[in-house]
C-alpha cells in the first residue's frame with residue numbers, strides 16, 4: 001500500500017508493468033493506445049469491472065482506474081470453477097458489447113486472419129482480479145484488437161483450465177465443457193482445437209514484434225517467451241488425443 005496518495009507503488013508485469021498512484025495506475029503507452037482508449041471508452045458504460053481512462057500524466061503514461069481485488073496465481077492456487085464461470089460470463093458480456101465496435105487501429109495484437117471482432121486477447125489469470133467468487137477487474141488492455149471469440153476462448157482456456165499444465169484429461173475436459181456451456185457459442189472441442197493455432201500466433205508474433213522495436217515484446221523474450229509457451233504447447237499437443245476422448 002502506498003503511504004500517501006502521491007507515492008508510487010511498482011506493480012510488476014512481464015511486458016511493461018504498471019505503477020499505482022492512489023486510486024489510479026500509470027502505464028507506458030504505445031501507438032496502440034488511442035485504439036485501446038477508444039475501446040475502453042466504448043465499453044465503459046456497457047461492461048462492468050473495466051478501468052476508466054483518465055488521460056495521461058506528466059511523463060506521458062496513461063492513467064487508468066486501479067481495480068482492487070485478488071489476483072490468483074494459478075501456479076499456486078487453482079482458479080475455482082465459480083471464478084472460471086465468472087470470467088467466462090464477463091467475456092460473453094464483453095463480446096456482446098463490442099460486436100458493433102470497429103476501430104482502424106493501429107492495434108498492438110498479432111494479425112488474426114479472418115478476424116470478426118475486437119477481443120481483449122490476454123485473458124490470463126495475471127490480468128484479472130476477483131472479490132470472492134465474483135470478478136472484480138480486468139486490466140492490461142494493451143493487446144486488445146481484432147480477433148475471433150473462438151481465439152479469445154482458446155487463450156482463456158489455455159490459462160484458465162489451464163492447458164499449459166497436465167492436470168489430467170478429465171479435469172481438462174470438465175473445465176473446457178464449463179467454459180463452453182457458460183459462454184454459449186463454440187463447443188468444448190472447438191475451443192480445444194483452437195488452442196494450438198492461437199498460441200502459434202503468439203510464438204511467431206512475439207519475436208516479430210520485438211524485432212520491429214516493441215520493447216514490451218522484447219521484455220517477454222527476456223522472461224523466457226516464446227520458448228516457454230512453445231514447450232508447454234508441445235506438451236499439450238501430445239495430451240490432446242486423451243483430452244479429446246475425455247470430452248465425450
Ligand SMILES: Nc1ncnc2c1ncn2[C@@H]1O[C@H](COP(=O)(O)OP(=O)(O)O)[C@@H](O)[C@H]1O
Pocket residue numbers: 011012013014015016017018025027051064065066067068071126127137139140142
Ligand atoms: N488497472 C489496474 N488495477 C489493478 N491492478 C492493476 C491494474 N493494472 C495493472 N495492475 C496490476 O499490475 C500488474 C502488472 O500490470 P500489467 O498492466 O498487467 O502489466 P504488463 O503489461 O507488464 O503485464 C497486473 O498483473 C496487476 O496485478
Ligand SMILES: [Mg+2]
Pocket residue numbers: 013014126127140
Ligand atoms: Mg499483464
